[in-house]
Amino acid sequence: MIPKWFLNIATETLSYLNLSHNSFNNWEEAQFILPWKNLMILDLRSNKLQGSLVIPPMSTEYFFISENNLSGRVHTLFCNLSNLIVLDVSNNHLGGTIPPCFGSFSRYLSVLNMKGNNFHGNIPQIFSDGSNLMTLDLSHNQLQGKLPKLLVKCKALQ
Numbered sequence: 001m002i003p004k005w006f007l008n009i010a011t012e013t014l015s016y017l018n019l020s021h022n023s024f025n026n027w028e029e030a031q032f033i034l035p036w037k038n039l040m041i042l043d044l045r046s047n048k049l050q051g052s053l054v055i056p057p058m059s060t061e062y063f064f065i066s067e068n069n070l071s072g073r074v075h076t077l078f079c080n081l082s083n084l085i086v087l088d089v090s091n092n093h094l095g096g097t098i099p100p101c102f103g104s105f106s107r108y109l110s111v112l113n114m115k116g117n118n119f120h121g122n123i124p125q126i127f128s129d130g131s132n133l134m135t136l137d138l139s140h141n142q143l144q145g146k147l148p149k150l151l152v153k154c155k156a157l158q
Contacts, residue, residue, distance in 0.1 A: 001024065001025065001026055001027065001028040002019065002024050002026070002027045002028060013038065014036045014038065014039055015038050015039060015040045015041070016039075016040065016041045017036070017039060017041070017042050017043070018041070018043040019043065019044055019047070020043045020044060020045045020046050020047070020064065021045070021046045021047075022046075022047050023047060023048055024044075024047040024048065024049060025047070025048040025049060025050055025069075026049060026050055026051060027054075031054050032052070032054065032055060033054070033055040033057075033077070034054055034055065034056055034057055035057070036057050036059075037057055037059060038057075038059050039056065039057045039059055039060055040059060040060060040061045040062065041060075041061065041062040042056050042057075042060055042062070042063050042064070042065075043062075043064045044064065044065045044068070045064040045065060045066045045067050045068070045088070046066070046067040046068075047067075047068050048068065048069055049065070049068040049069060049070055050068075050069045050070065050071075051070065051071070051072075052070065052071070052072045052075075053065065053070050053072065053074060053075065053089065053092075053094060055075060055077045055078065055081075056081065058080060058081060058082075058083070059083060060081060060083065060084060061083050061084060061085045061086070061108070062084075062085055062086045063081075063084065063086065063087050063088070064086070064088045065088065065089055065092075066088045066089060066090040066091050066092070066113065067090070067091045067092075068091075068092050069092065069093060070089070070092040070093060070094055071092070071093040071094065071095070072094065072095070072096075073094070073095065073096035073097075074089070074094060074096065074098070074099055074102075076099055076101070078099060078101075078102075078105070079099060079101035079102075079105045080105070081105065081106060082105060082106050082107075082108075083106065083108060084105075084106040084108065084109050085106075085108045085109060085110055085111070086109075086110065086111040086113075087109065087111070087112055087113070088111065088113040089113070089114055089117070090113045090114060090115045090116050090117070090137065091115065091116035091117075092116070092117055093117065093118060094114075094117040094118065094119065095117065095118035095119060095120070096119065096120070097119065097120065097121040097122075097124075098114065098119055098121070098123065098124055098138075098143075099124070100124040100125075102124065104131070107131075107132065108132060109131075109132060109133060110132050110133060110134045110135065111133075111134060111135040112133065112135070112136050112137070113135065113137045114137065114138050114141070115137040115138060115139045115140050115141070116139070116140045116141075117140075117141055118141065118142065119138070119141040119142065119143060120141070120142040120143065120144070121143065121144070121145070122143070122144065122145035122146070123138065123143055123145070123147065123148055124148070125148045
């Protein structure tokens with residue numbers, strides 16, 4: 001369990017938190033939206049976290065939560081994370097459809113990694129002219145349908 005006292009760490013000054021590569025399986029006190037107001041980098045990858053995907057603070061630029069046991073859908077509150085540069089939720093058990101706002105909610109987004117989950121349906125018609133997206137990995141899901149033609153507007157895509 002991630003101890004409750006972590007939530008009381010100076011919420012105004014914490015900008016980087018790395019708890020990766022441990023064996024945390026949950027929060028001691030249930031969390032949905034994390035409290036740190038100025039957090040820019042949150043790394044929770046390679047743990048044993050279970051339950052729903054937590055929402056990082058709106059200030060977050062880099063959010064790594066891959067290689068856990070998270071399930072459920074990606075909440076639409078992720079659409080409000082306008083500062084995100086990297087979002088990595090890969091190799092969990094997340095499902096549902098990819099929210100339509102993904103690819104256009106953050107003009108800074110350069111890496112979107114959602115591989116190895118249980119997402120289904122179509123890839124939404126996302127990605128605008130001003131997209132900075134460099135890496136998009138949606139492999140190892142149950143996606144279907146046509147590839148969005150707007151992907152060609154991602155000039156930085158590698």
